Amino acid sequence: MKPYFITLEGVEGAGKSTQMKRISGWLAAQGHTVVESREPGGTHISEMIRDVVLHGDHPEMSAHTELMLIFAARAQHVHELIRPALDAGKTVLCDRFTDASYAYQGGGRGIPERDIATLEQMAQGDLRPDLTLLLDLPAKEGLARADGRGSEDRFETESLAFLDRARRAYLARAAGDPSRYVVIDAARSVTRVWRDIQDALEQRLK
Numbered sequence: 001m002k003p004y005f006i007t008l009e010g011v012e013g014a015g016k017s018t019q020m021k022r023i024s025g026w027l028a029a030q031g032h033t034v035v036e037s038r039e040p041g042g043t044h045i046s047e048m049i050r051d052v053v054l055h056g057d058h059p060e061m062s063a064h065t066e067l068m069l070i071f072a073a074r075a076q077h078v079h080e081l082i083r084p085a086l087d088a089g090k091t092v093l094c095d096r097f098t099d100a101s102y103a104y105q106g107g108g109r110g111i112p113e114r115d116i117a118t119l120e121q122m123a124q125g126d127l128r129p130d131l132t133l134l135l136d137l138p139a140k141e142g143l144a145r146a147d148g149r150g151s152e153d154r155f156e157t158e159s160l161a162f163l164d165r166a167r168r169a170y171l172a173r174a175a176g177d178p179s180r181y182v183v184i185d186a187a188r189s190v191t192r193v194w195r196d197i198q199d200a201l202e203q204r205l206k
């Protein structure tokens, strides 16, 4: 069975974590051996970097420091987990990947796309997801949902304008490559969102 590299994207509160288990269950039922992971993180080193990026109390961190830390975490994740899993015939399902860097560090913080693309090439070579499910939700609704979840990270405390730029950057990327992305309207119920995700999986992973 052909292994796939599938990523889930969307602003805070869009429902990525909520839908992960359903997606991995569906993939397993199709006969895939599924490896679930997340970014930043996924390996020991990458999770330590995650902690610095998301949970440290350091407002002084520069946008470039943040970007390079996230790509350092990603380089290790690709090297240690994603590539070996795909090489072994496993399907990798990842909660966020490089599109999040284009959305948050690009759209959100204003780092030029070409700089992100340079790091992308360094960390991943030609590895790109086969399918990216973009759970699209207005930033305001996402924040309201995430508020109910408790424990804020450095991005959840960003301004609404920042998260709205991230959302728009995500949508622009999806519009630029419809063969890789499926945009899901995440403003509806968990069950309705799941139904659309399942339709997308059935259509795209033939």
Ligand SMILES: Nc1ncnc2c1ncn2[C@@H]1O[C@H](COP(=O)(O)OP(=O)(O)O)[C@@H](O)[C@H]1O
Pocket: 010, 011, 012, 013, 014, 015, 016, 017, 018, 019, 145, 146, 148, 149, 186, 187, 188, 189, 190, 191, 193
């Ligand atoms: N479709 C939905 N409608 C309403 N609430 C949702 C929906 N999907 C998720 N939630 C809730 O919103 C919060 C954030 O969801 P979560 O899956 O953690 O988002 P993410 O991982 O994308 O940040 C959780 O409390 C979750 O139960």
Ligand SMILES: [Mg+2]
Pocket: 016, 017, 018, 095
């Ligand atoms: Mg989550």
